[in-house]
Amino acid sequence: MSDARKKYLLSLFSSILMALVIGAVIMAVSGHNPLEGYAVLITGAFGSERSIGNTLYKTAQLCITGIATAVASQGGIFNVGGEGQMYLGAIASCWLGAALNGTSPWLAIPLCLLAAILAGALYAWIPAILKIKLNISEVITTILMNSIAIYFCTYLANGPLKTTEKGIVSGTASLDRAFRFSRLIKGSNLTQTVFMIAVVTLLVWYLMSRTTTGFGMKLTGENSRFARYAGLNAGMLGILGMLISGAMCGMLGMFECFGLQTRFKTDFSNEFYFDGMLVAMIMQYRPLGIILMSFFFGALKIGAVSMQSQTGISSELILIIQSVIIFFMAAQEGLLASLGRHSSARRANRMRGGVKS
Numbered sequence: 001m002s003d004a005r006k007k008y009l010l011s012l013f014s015s016i017l018m019a020l021v022i023g024a025v026i027m028a029v030s031g032h033n034p035l036e037g038y039a040v041l042i043t044g045a046f047g048s049e050r051s052i053g054n055t056l057y058k059t060a061q062l063c064i065t066g067i068a069t070a071v072a073s074q075g076g077i078f079n080v081g082g083e084g085q086m087y088l089g090a091i092a093s094c095w096l097g098a099a100l101n102g103t104s105p106w107l108a109i110p111l112c113l114l115a116a117i118l119a120g121a122l123y124a125w126i127p128a129i130l131k132i133k134l135n136i137s138e139v140i141t142t143i144l145m146n147s148i149a150i151y152f153c154t155y156l157a158n159g160p161l162k163t164t165e166k167g168i169v170s171g172t173a174s175l176d177r178a179f180r181f182s183r184l185i186k187g188s189n190l191t192q193t194v195f196m197i198a199v200v201t202l203l204v205w206y207l208m209s210r211t212t213t214g215f216g217m218k219l220t221g222e223n224s225r226f227a228r229y230a231g232l233n234a235g236m237l238g239i240l241g242m243l244i245s246g247a248m249c250g251m252l253g254m255f256e257c258f259g260l261q262t263r264f265k266t267d268f269s270n271e272f273y274f275d276g277m278l279v280a281m282i283m284q285y286r287p288l289g290i291i292l293m294s295f296f297f298g299a300l301k302i303g304a305v306s307m308q309s310q311t312g313i314s315s316e317l318i319l320i321i322q323s324v325i326i327f328f329m330a331a332q333e334g335l336l337a338s339l340g341r342h343s344s345a346r347r348a349n350r351m352r353g354g355v356k357s
Helices: 003-029 034-046 049-074 082-099 105-134 138-158 193-210 212-222 224-229 234-261 272-282 287-311 316-330 332-356
Strands: none
Touching (some): 049 272, 049 287, 105 234, 193 212, 193 287, 212 224, 224 234, 234 272, 272 287
């Protein structure tokens, strides 16, 4: 392991520890017992089959969205539009699924999955082309396109595609029971989609880490000018990364609706993509690190619900802990450089003191 990697891991563990300490201080100041709070948080994440299932599913959500962010970033494009791509993948698959109600699930599910993949990938292709061909910032375009996609899907779910079923205020028609992914643990959110998420994550990890295409994308992301000088088609590699990223987001939209929601609902997502994007940024877009950090953040998210209901400690505390981790990781280079300067100055002072004596 390189010295840079060791320093990074040390910074990461230190940031997590400091964030947990700050969280404990906030609990104590607000009149709660920090040890009790964290104990309930751990129990809420791992204390029963149901909680373990929820933690694993939240981990899978963060993992696929984190890897989606990483694969686009490796190609040199920062995809902030995953939420919109997820919405379009969800409504495209639900619309087709409702239209195919009554047909064989062996035909309908692959077609709906393909619809979700195409919807997400095509929506990601637009900002990628604007970035490569016109050098328009993908951060601005993807953020704006998130709103367009979400409002467009909301319009469809409340208008042309709104179900006529009684008692349903908003949403598309319900999906055939045969199309729905069953839950692996009763009462939890863990569905069969976790296996597909694991396969997709593994395939994308292999592409990024073990193929020449992945190496070319990494080179493009680090230095597109050098990549072009080396004979690589940097533009196409960047677009490829965004297409894969968008496809993964669209796929997750379908998984959410076919696994948990049974139809497209306008509030099916609780900003899943942005949580995964933060995980990817903290782990510097490294796939293995994203998987491990997804598990940690997943446990925090699920455990926070129990912590709030049993102890009265607001679940917003977890957002504070996440923010502190991100803050310290973002400032790590400056902190390490500052510590290095202070250390060098102390050594220099000791040497001067030794010379004088």
